[in-house]
Amino acid sequence: MRAYRVAYDGGPYYGFQRQPDVTTVEDTILDALRALDVLGDDEDTPPGYAAAGRTDAGVSARAQTIAFEAPDWLTPAALNSELPTDVRAWASADAPEDFHATHDATSRTYTYYLYAPDASDKRAREALDALAGEHDFHNLTPDEDGTVRTLSTELDRDGPFLVVELTAGGFARQLVRRAVAVVAEIARGEATLDRVETVLSERALSGPAGVAPAPPEPLVLTDVRYPGVRFAVDDAAATSARDVFEQRQVEHARRARVADVLADCGDDTA
Structure with missing residues (x-):
């Protein structure tokens, strides 16, 4: 194997x-x-x-x-x-x-790169601390079973991005993206910290009170741990991966720069 x-x-x-x-x-x-x-x-x-x-x-x-x-x-x-x-x-x-x-797998780690230049790091950390630990996350997943999970959380600031890291033995569907959506609401001042208590309550939330998942594109599965299994990096394969994704990074940076220029429409009145 x-x-x-x-x-x-x-x-x-x-x-x-x-x-x-x-x-x-x-x-x-x-x-x-x-x-x-x-x-x-x-x-x-x-x-x-x-x-x-x-x-x-x-x-x-x-x-x-x-x-x-x-x-x-x-x-x-x-x-x-x-x-x-x-x-x-x-x-x-x-x-x-x-x-x-x-x-x-004993743990899986997902990292979400939340674009939030004006959000409060302090409020984001408080929200993540409240979500950490063992809870029934039934309001953060469409799953009906397996909703009790033990969550570890980390937060970093990288320029305009809040880097949200969530680790658990396993995740119910959409749990990460819905948890990030709650953190974003609180970090941006759109909801108070009481929002977490409401989401984790036994009452089922739906309609405007429910939590929609954050967009999928900023989410990355960054680590999976297996006791006693040691992975060896294939140098040629890893170099190939770095080359491919670095080139994509350059392409995205170019697109972002062009978008910056287009976003200035109307600023030049000459």
Whole structure:
């Protein structure tokens, strides 16, 4: 059994998990394995296949983890040879034969880059502190089961962004993005800290009182932990990943600069 770390830009994909009639990251990975003859035409997945998480449409990952019974020659660089450039394997690890990438993860960390130049760091920290610990997050997910989770939170300021980091053993659907939405309301002064108490109460919230998820694009799956599993970085694969995503960073910076210019419409009266 071998586990692989995979980074991807989630923008072009309808989430990680396979779906009919749309392009997903998982479909892309399985197509690559089929092209490499690791997966037969009549097989859905390789033996033992599982993934750490099911990121939503638009959500990216730095440390998505997949594992399956792989041939010795299938390095991250070899896997990348059949993957599109926006999906890059960059490390691998030998794992026990009964390893399961979903069930054996002891923690998952998501990082949200909230654009909030005028928001209060103090209020954001207070909101995150109130959300930390074990709670029933039934008002922050469409799930009906598995809503009790133990959440760890961190906050940093990076220029105009509040960097919100949430860690748990597992997450209910949309829990991260809805938690960020609550933090954003409080940090921007649109709600008081009592909002957290209301959200965590037994009363079901709906309509205007409910919490809609924050946009998916600023969210990244940044870490998944497995006790006793040590990942080795494939230097060639990691270099390829850095090159690809640094180039995308340059492209986005160019677009942002052009948008800055266009946003000045009406300022020049000459």
